Each structure stands twice: as C-alpha cells, then as structure tokens.
Amino acid sequence: MMGQTSKETMRYNKDVKKNRLLITVNVLGSPGPLRLIVNKDDTVSNVIDSSLKLYARGGRLPILGSDPTNFVLFPSNAPSHALSSNEAIWLSGGRNFVMSKKKITRLQTTEAKSSINNQLDSRSWKSWFRNLNKSFKIISH
Numbered sequence: 001m002m003g004q005t006s007k008e009t010m011r012y013n014k015d016v017k018k019n020r021l022l023i024t025v026n027v028l029g030s031p032g033p034l035r036l037i038v039n040k041d042d043t044v045s046n047v048i049d050s051s052l053k054l055y056a057r058g059g060r061l062p063i064l065g066s067d068p069t070n071f072v073l074f075p076s077n078a079p080s081h082a083l084s085s086n087e088a089i090w091l092s093g094g095r096n097f098v099m100s101k102k103k104i105t106r107l108q109t110t111e112a113k114s115s116i117n118n119q120l121d122s123r124s125w126k127s128w129f130r131n132l133n134k135s136f137k138i139i140s141h
Contacts, residue, residue, distance in 0.1 A: 021095060025051045026076065028100040030060055038089055044073050045085040051099055064101070074098045 076096040
C-alpha cells in the first residue's frame with residue numbers, strides 16, 4: 001500500500017512538472033529580465049500579475065504599480081503583436097516576453113487631468129472659502 005501511494009505521488013509530480021514553463025519577461029525600463037515558473041494554462045493577465053509582484057518584491061526601479069490591466073505582454077519574437085489578456089501563455093509559442101505599460105490616448109489623459117483638477121479644486125482653501133461664504137450670508141446694513 002505504501003509503495004502504491006508513492007508511485008501515484010511521483011506520477012502526479014511528473015504531470016505537474018510537465019505543465020510548467022520557465023519564462024523570461026523583460027520589463028521596458030528595467031535593468032534586467034524576470035524569470036518566472038508558470039503553468040501552461042495560466043493566462044496572460046496572470047503572468048503580468050505575477051511579474052508585477054516579482055518586480056515589486058525585488059525592489060526594482062522604476063516603480064510600476066500593481067494593476068495588471070495597465071500593462072501589455074508581447075512575445076519577444078513579434079513585438080508588434082500584444083497578447084490577449086485571457087489567452088493561455090503557452091499559445092504564444094514562445095518563452096521570452098516583453099512587458100510594457102499600455103499607451104494612454106490623448107482623450108484618456110485629458111479626462112484624467114480634468115478629474116484630478118476637480119479633486120484639487122474641491123480641496124483648495126479658495127473653494128472652501130467660497131463654500132463658506134455661500135453657507136453664511138453676510139448681510140450689510
């Protein structure tokens with residue numbers, strides 16, 4: 001009985017190891033590549049998330065953030081073709097990748113700046129003073 005369970009365990013471990021891949025992710029602007037062991041069935045978004053965590057854990061600079069939706073992953077042999085976030089990593093056909101931040105369009109930048117300005121305006125002392133004057137009406141003689 002003991003021999004059979006160890007054989008089953010060894011068979012299971014071999015199957016698990018067959019489903020793993022060692023990949024290299026080069027982050028644009030980073031000094032060196034990241035090496036990760038991932039499962040074949042992991043999605044591109046999972047790989048980006050794991051890469052960001054490994055990058056942050058290593059204390060690398062520049063600081064990238066932790067939101068995987070802000071990044072895209074390219075196979076290094078076809079850098080003009082970004083991988084879909086829900087695609088399995090092994091479908092790309094390679095083990096070397098390049099990760100970069102998504103490009104922000106001019107419209108998104110304008111919307112972000114206006115929302116930041118609105119937030120800053122609501123916190124400034126001038127807007128506070130204006131709101132104070134609106135709530136307290138000073139009546140002159």
